Amino acid sequence: MNIFIWAVIVFLSILIQVLFGTVRLIMMVKNKKTLTIIIGFFEAAIAIAIAITVVSQAIKDGINLYMVLSYAAGFAIGLYIGMLISQLISKDILSINIISRSHCEEIEEYLRDKGFGVTSYNGNGKDGGLKSLHIICNKNSFNRLKSFVKKMDPKVLITSHSLEGLSGGYIYNIRSRI
Numbered sequence: 186m187n188i189f190i191w192a193v194i195v196f197l198s199i200l201i202q203v204l205f206g207t208v209r210l211i212m213m214v215k216n217k218k219t220l221t222i223i224i225g226f227f228e229a230a231i232a233i234a235i236a237i238t239v240v241s242q243a244i245k246d247g248i249n250l251y252m253v254l255s256y257a258a259g260f261a262i263g264l265y266i267g268m269l270i271s272q273l274i275s276k277d278i279l280s281i282n283i284i285s286r287s288h289c290e291e292i293e294e295y296l297r298d299k300g301f302g303v304t305s306y307n308g309n310g311k312d313g314g315l316k317s318l319h320i321i322c323n324k325n326s327f328n329r330l331k332s333f334v335k336k337m338d339p340k341v342l343i344t345s346h347s348l349e350g351l352s353g354g355y356i357y358n359i360r361s362r363i
Contacts, residue, residue: 191242192255198235199259200266205231207267215277277324281345282317288338289316295333296320321348 205228213221243252285292289305296303296318304319322330327345334341 188246188249188251191239191246192251195239195243195252196255196259198231198239199256200263202228202231202235203260203263204267204270207264208271211267211271272325278348279322279324279327279345280348281320281322281327281330281343283320283334284310284315284317284342285334285338286312286315286340288341289318292334292337292341293318295337296330299333301330 205224209221209224209228212224283289283292293303293305293316301320301322306317306319308315308317320330324347331343334343
């Protein structure tokens with residue numbers, strides 16, 4: 186078979202295998218046992234099909250630069266697509282803290298106008314009094330929130346971390362849990 190056709194087959198095969206592996210790994214880290222097992226089953230089926238057909242053909246015809254490059258490109262693009270898919274299906278909920286020296290009041294009002302639930306705290310930092318804002322939202326809304334806030338204060342401090350075992354309250358872009 187034509188060497189370029191085999192290079193495309195290798196590219197697509199590795200892309201699909203790595204895509205499944207990336208999504209499986211992310212689901213495993215998120216403790217999604219059933220989904221991890223199902224994805225792992227298909228990943229293993231693809232891996233054995235690749236090993237038997239594609240790799241044996243490559244060995245028979247000889248490994249060349251096209252095969253190596255198509256394998257590497259398939260691997261890299263499979264990782265990228267797998268991460269995008271995982272991000273799209275992610276249901277992660279984040280706790281976000283915002284500290285702004287000069288624009289906290291405006292940021293708080295703006296975020297509330299955009300539908301975010303905001304809890305504010307007064308505190309003291311190294312240079313005196315400040316206000317800290319706390320927001321809970323899903324991970325898919327984080328970039329939009331960050332974009333809103335950075336436009337108002339480019340020097341703002343934003344931190345986030347994933348939440349587990351959430352109960353009650355108001356979360357942006359997720360129906361009320363009260």
